[in-house]
Amino acid sequence: MTLLKVEGIHTFIQQYHILQGVSLEAKEGRVTVLLGRNGAGKTTTLRSIMGFHKVSRGTIYFKNERVDSLAPHEIARKGISYVPEDQGIFNGLTVGENLYIAMRKNDEKESERLDYVLALFPDLKTFWHKKGGHLSGGQKQMLALARAYIQDSQLMLIDEPSKGLAPIMVEKVSESIMEMKKKRTIILVEQNFMMASAIGDDFYIIDNGRTVYSGKMEQLREDKEMCRQYLGIT
Numbered sequence: 001m002t003l004l005k006v007e008g009i010h011t012f013i014q015q016y017h018i019l020q021g022v023s024l025e026a027k028e029g030r031v032t033v034l035l036g037r038n039g040a041g042k043t044t045t046l047r048s049i050m051g052f053h054k055v056s057r058g059t060i061y062f063k064n065e066r067v068d069s070l071a072p073h074e075i076a077r078k079g080i081s082y083v084p085e086d087q088g089i090f091n092g093l094t095v096g097e098n099l100y101i102a103m104r105k106n107d108e109k110e111s112e113r114l115d116y117v118l119a120l121f122p123d124l125k126t127f128w129h130k131k132g133g134h135l136s137g138g139q140k141q142m143l144a145l146a147r148a149y150i151q152d153s154q155l156m157l158i159d160e161p162s163k164g165l166a167p168i169m170v171e172k173v174s175e176s177i178m179e180m181k182k183k184r185t186i187i188l189v190e191q192n193f194m195m196a197s198a199i200g201d202d203f204y205i206i207d208n209g210r211t212v213y214s215g216k217m218e219q220l221r222e223d224k225e226m227c228r229q230y231l232g233i234t
């Protein structure tokens with residue numbers, strides 16, 4: 001089943017026409033990876049889905065309901081959570097406080113989700129009282145993923161989780177996303193092709209603000225020419 005359907009969206013940032021026709025579908029239980037060179041429009045696509053940028057043309061449907069004119073908090077309440085590129089955690093708050101802030105329901109399911117993320121990221125338990133600003137890059141990423149998971153969402157948008165991390169941390173973060181994939185539908189922006197191709201099921205390539213190619217991840221792994229032309233991978 002298609003959980004999210006983006007059809008021909010256009011987005012301006014100030015006077016700049018950044019997205020000029022992005023279309024994609026995220027199917028339930030799958031990881032959809034957005035690929036493309038720096039500045040292609042991948043982050044802007046996630047931010048447009050989340051309502052941080054208003055789309056000037058095109059439509060976004062989540063669970064068959066149109067959401068492109070909603071505010072970010074309304075979109076979040078519909079069931080989409082977002083892990084931004086800079087992780088967006090509160091540096092002045094502890095790990096525990098950062099997680100509690102995401103917990104609004106205080107019900108059994110929410111405490112089950114907290115148990116799940118603490119089992120997935122034991123570091124968060126160890127550093128429960130540590131301030132967000134004092135965590136390593138990898139720990140911040142884990143906290144950001146955990147916080148997005150704790151929200152009662154069906155779809156997670158994750159922007160470049162490997163950015164700035166040491167290879168061992170990239171591996172850990174990849175494994176945790178593979179685990180979350182059993183419970184959530186995911187749209188992932190990722191420049192690390194090894195990671196993207198290990199985690200991803202479906203892909204879209206964005207180039208100059210447009211989706212230019214899409215398909216199954218295994219097809220892309222075989223297509224050296226497309227990797228060279230759009231991703232700069234030789």
Ligand SMILES: Nc1ncnc2c1ncn2[C@@H]1O[C@H](COP(=O)(O)OP(=O)(O)OP(=O)(O)O)[C@@H](O)[C@H]1O
Pocket residue numbers: 013014016018036037038039040041042043044045191
């Ligand atoms: N606040 C802004 N003001 C002006 N231009 C912006 C702004 N934010 C993004 N852009 C431009 O929009 C284009 C798309 O940026 P975006 O961050 O979506 O690209 P990306 O594909 O995610 O690449 P990257 O991996 O470099 O983040 C770029 O040309 C960028 O310079």
